[in-house]
Amino acid sequence: MELRHLRYFQVLAQTLNFTRAAERLHIAQPPLSRQIQQLEDELGVMLLERGRPLKLTDAGRFFHEHSTALLEQLNKVCDNTRRIGLGEKTWLGIGFAPSTLYGVLPELIRRLRSGEPLELELGLSEMTTLQQVQALKAGRIDIGFGRIRIDDPAIVQTVLTEDRLVAALPAGHPLLAGPISLRELAREPFVLYPGNPRPSYADHVIALFESYGVSIHVAQWTNELQTAIGLVGAGIGVTLVPASVQLLHRDDIGFTPLLEDNATSPIILSRRVGDVSPGLNHCLRMIDELLPPAS
Known part of the structure; x- marks a missing residue:
């Protein structure tokens, strides 16, 4: 044809x-x-x-x-x-993990689409951090927003902020009464995401529990945050999510804070080493205005 x-x-x-x-x-x-x-x-x-x-x-x-x-x-x-x-417009490819959409990323995208002072054509792709690194090296995207650290000499990673983690539990669950410890939460069956590809945010959660000498029983693996939240609402288990996800209002789930101060998940910016393209530099300036890098 x-x-x-x-x-x-x-x-x-x-x-x-x-x-x-x-x-x-x-x-x-x-x-x-x-x-x-x-x-x-x-x-x-x-x-x-x-x-x-x-x-x-x-x-x-x-x-x-x-x-x-x-x-x-x-x-x-x-x-x-x-x-x-012809140089009239600049293309910028952005990769993002779904959970980063509950933070500052939507406002960044709105500002980038405004056309001021640089007119950009945005390519938005949902992908894990590992997929972002692969896409950066292949030139399919120019910047990524993810959750895990990956050691690659071709990639520069910057921690933008640390999101507090909270427990997501079915509505009416006894642990919703107040702040809980990871040891208490580890007694519950878990819905964990993403299952593939690995390493991923799931490995970060597993390592967090192991740092306190406990392990979790994974009742259900899934690849999507929204699916995990839905399964929690169905009573399959509990999960850990960034606190920004609490902006998602549902009647069948509740959130409760954790007692551990280090129960956090970073938002990590990934880009190619040596990339000084106008679109990327404009995006980085916007990020500095919205969210100065974490110390």
Whole structure:
């Protein structure tokens, strides 16, 4: 399938007339008919009811809607590519762990999208810290926000802040009565995330308990924070989450603080060594305004 097939079909679906479509496309009618027939042959379905008047089939209406959206996205990509190539716009790829969205990251994204003083095209990708490091080295993103420290000579990591951890428990759980210790919490079945890839935030949680000489029983592994919270609400177990997650209001769960002062999780900024690109430098200045690096 070629792009011209999509473009020809889009115009034909708009006009529902081969003659008018051919005129708009500046081609003769027979080549247009052949191109549409080739498209139908490749898809293996009829897109048009060739009567009077010409009509789209159900498959044709579906294909028109989704191919139109695809072409609009392609046109946007091509336009932004030209603008970036001409220096009119700067592309910045951002990777983020889901839990970082409950902190300062949404405000950072809003400011970056404002276009002042530098117009940016943002590429946002949800990924773990390990995936961020791989994406940074491959050039797919320019900056990452995660939760774990990774030793890699090609990557610079900076701790932006330390989030206090809190226990998330099912609504009505007795431990919601007040601050609890990790030893108390370790007696409960755990919902732990993410299960893959490793190392991850899950390893940070396990190591935190082990530093107090206790281990946890993992009743359920999951890969997503939201899924873990949902399973806690269902009574499968408890979990540890950054305190900023308390902004997520649910009736079926509650949060309680921990007694241990070192029960924290860092928000870690990752970037390539030696990267001095304008987009990244602009982003780093914004971060300094919003959240000075932790001492």
